[in-house]
Amino acid sequence: MTNRRDFLKTAAAATTAGVAGAATLAAPAVKAQSKIKWRLQTYAGPALAEHVIKPSIDAFNKVANGEMEIELYFADQLVPTGELFRAMQRGTIDAVQSDDDSIAAPVDISVFGGYFPFATRYSLDVPVLFNQYGLKEIWEEAYGEVEGVTWLSAGAWDPCHFATVDPINKLDDLKGKRVFTFPTAGKFLSRFGVVPVTLPWEDIEVAVQTGELDGIAWSGITEDYTVGWADVTNYFLTNNISGAWCGSYFANSERWEELPEHLKELFKLCMDSSHYYRQHWYWGGEAKLRVDGTKMQLTTIADEEWAKVEAEAEKFWDEIAAQTPRTKKVIDIFKKYAADMKKAGKPYRYS
Template sequence: MTTTNKRRDFLKTAGLGAAAVGATTLAAPAVHAQSTIRWRLQTYAGPALAEHVIKPSIDAFNKVAGDQMQIELYYADQLVPTGELFRAMQRGTIDAVQSDDDSIAAPVDISVFGGYFPFATRYSLDVPVLFNRYGLREIWEEAYGEIDGVTWLSAGAWDPCHFNTKEPIRSLDDLKGLRVFTFPTAGRFLSRFGVVPVTLPWEDVEVAVQTGELDGIAWSGITEDYTVGWSKVTPYFLTNNISGAWCGSYFANSERWAELPENLKELFKLCMDSSHYYRQYWYWGGEADLRVNGTDMELTSIPDAEWQTVEDEAMKFWDEIAAESDRNARVVKILKDYNATMRKAGTPYRCG
């Protein structure tokens, strides 16, 4: 490059610099560097489980969002106890949550349907169908629209709810007096059969089983039992379940959600859907594989005729919940209509 060309390039650069300085001086409020948006999101899950139920989707979000936004993922009780997550999010202590309405004590009437509402679902696909084709999405948006500070974003399915225990369960009598770690509404229902629900931080559950504080767990399916290590301390797995899929959701602090540009909102929605999809096949395949090939746990069952007592009692429980509010009654009607349709459709939607 000649000296003349060098000088010409320098003058062009200098001119651009001067123009930029002038623009900054004239319109300072409108021109400033954008810093990376940072969120703190806490999940209900411990580290081993979070590797599957949320981390892949958050890693993908951070990779695509790059310098525009980064989400820091925290595990069960790491920043805030699970039961206080809703209030912490409402205050802005944390920006987003992955959990169920029931566990985080969401102050809405429909919170009882989060987690494991007894026999509301048979299979994991029931949850997205209920939300996206039968009207639950609109009801959830309505309920959370009445609460300041928190925006409900999306619901998806997890695993079924089984008992894993220190002693075998082969009849309803074996449930009596069992101290079991479970979800609030599930515990409320199971207490009708003599189960004693126990609330503990998630990370303390395994030790509590080992020390005798707990007799068992009704918190998951067999995939989670093996993934988080509970299969090593609870050698028996009951094949009967009280729900075919856990219903969990994503929530965000309303102000923080509103501040996001539209492209980041859409990216977050895509990553939530990615998380929902991953769990569909991870759990479905795992539940079958570990029943057949798992070596830690012996399978036990309560005879179908005897278990029907539990299913019949669940219908009474549904009616009690429906009586608590008009909105709860709308949800219960949807569940009844949906399950009636599935039964009429027959195999593979409902068997028997």
């Protein structure tokens, strides 16, 4: 009888354990997933970021449906712009929106980021050069040689014009002018007597007011109005040294590879959304503010004199082409593209 009771107890315990085990095996495995969080810093200050990136990041966070959240930081908010690349490599920040030139990317093609003199005439030139003329593959190759950072996508921003305190009506008026601009644009403009000045983005308006700067060659007229520079400058030069700023998105490679494929695709779609928004925001804004803007008077350097700047750009291109085989490849593409657009005629090129 004792043995029978012991047997029944053991059998009952085994049955209970078996049922529990079966239930455990039948239930799907549930692994607690914490929300993925990224910190992304843009080159732009708050007012400008409202247009050049924030709408797309807001959309990403909404559609990611709680799986991922990108925290957006503005110019110099976490680290100075010139240190963004290294910070991204170290994982201090997860992603960056800027141009290669400003963040001191350690690649030979960084010289082409931002405003490379006369490489583009219109904003649509940038996506065509990347997607139809081979720049995308060159950028992927170059950043593939750098540890820790993945280049994701390039797009166009506004053209590069001078906004100045005093009027610019001829090339000689540029001599001695202290101007906030991008590194490569500054090197080129120094050939005409411009003194390039590097300052934190948020200090520019005050620097113009105090006389530390005579002007800005960092944007088109849309940004001048948006960020407040039109309030401290009096004149806008309609000649530009580039038809569109070339900027990119980058990410820390490890963090990018950790993302599931559907979140990678979502981020790519949001980058494209950002690129598209800027196309019409800048294109319409540049025209509207030239026509209806009341804060800056328009000035123009005569075509025959401005041709000297374009001729100097050709020399500058050849100097950059001599730096590495890859920079030569990019310059060759620029020359081929410029020739094709000239042959295509209006509306692709008017001269």
